[in-house]
Amino acid sequence: MFADGRPAAEVLTELARLHAGDESGRGRPGVANTFDSGSASVEEVAVRAFELYLHVNGLYPTAFPSVATLEHQVVGIVGELLHAPKGAAGSWTSGGTESCLLAAKAARDGRPELAHPQIVFARSAHAAWAKAAKYFGLDPVIVDIDPVAMTADVAAIERAITDDTVLVVASAPSYGHGVVDAIPEIAAICARRGVRCHVDACIGGWLLPFAEQLGHAVPAWDFRVPGVDSISVDLHKYGYTPKGCSIVLYRTAALRRSQYFVAADWTGYPVVNPTMQSSKSGGLIAAAWAVLRHIGADGYRELVGRTLAATRELVDGIAAVPGLRVLGVPAGSLVALTTDGVDFFAFLDELERLGWAVQPQLSQAGVPPTIHLTMTATHGPHVPDLLGALRDAVRAAGARDALPTPEQLGFVDELAALARSEGGVTADALAELMARAGLLTDGRLAPVHALLDGLPSTLREAVLLAFFEGLNPPL
């Protein structure tokens, strides 16, 4: 595979051929967490800015002082939108997960005296928080959500806080159901108990300020709320920057301090890493800076206006389809819908058959399985088609047997036995088992999701791990 060098044009042609099999991630709703502004000039400004900073290493703000300027200016723009007070401080990160991990690390390292630090979050908080707990040795205390509003149970959060709690997390909005937690109440409890309160606004934090400016009713969630200590906001979502761009902001520089890593006691150069990465792309910082400045406040208002109109049309349309229901009241542009009286996975299967490969979310502690739709600025013209497909899929599913089929159910016992075996669930063993159960032979994922939905989470995780390991198999 690794031969002598080939002409650039040939290499690029090969790359384009490989990429041709990918989803486009543009235009219509479908692939979650892809954001297309629909504007050629936004793409051009990102590419040109990245090109200019191709060889810049963000590790060295002293050698490349413009990187520090760009970061500081972008943090300033985000701080202004979020009403950060004077003295607030933030950092550039590679994405939402890194922003969340850093807020957790800063909270833990801000309380070095604790032997068993805890973090409190609701079941609706992004999985990045469970990851933060795992990575940083925090004890996760997970509270339930209101089954109708889908927001975090505030009283349960209050009960969960102990002297060992270093951080409480609330979402604005939650990824799964697009609802904003009761931030003023949660932050007030945290302030009273002397615990840091983080608002995870990774996905909605760039959209909500413009929604408010457009006159939409937006629940209080940003630094105007007393007791909110830190907020994470991704630019690579509704900021429409390239992937790899997020900001974590703290009410004071003192709160940010324990996020930094400094090492001057090894044989190499003194290392100062404000974030998890050390060497990092200057291109992404430059591209994000350029995209924010190019689109501007007026441009984002326009993009957000279109996004919210598309979401409204979708939510109203779903309300008119018998057998479908939106969970909670979406605060912005994220919609989770489920079926009533119709098998959800048969519906998902029909929707896939109609060409809509949307993101399923499995059932969880009494919350039914849902389809997640992240609406963006280019989705409006596709809403009538999507509504038509949803209507057809629910009708067709109503006439079908439930998924998984009885034959496919045999997979579950065999899987449990495999998990207990010495080798565990490996990619090869899983592939063989799935083939025997007649799964994925036609490339359709809905039956697999139906089976996963019935599994305890440890088995779900074993299957997912093996499947994704199989995508990058041993050499």
Ligand SMILES: Cc1ncc(COP(=O)(O)O)c(C=O)c1O
């Ligand atoms: C609320 C929330 N937090 C964190 C994340 C993680 O972001 P990323 O995928 O950029 O790491 C997401 C992603 O959708 C999110 O919605």
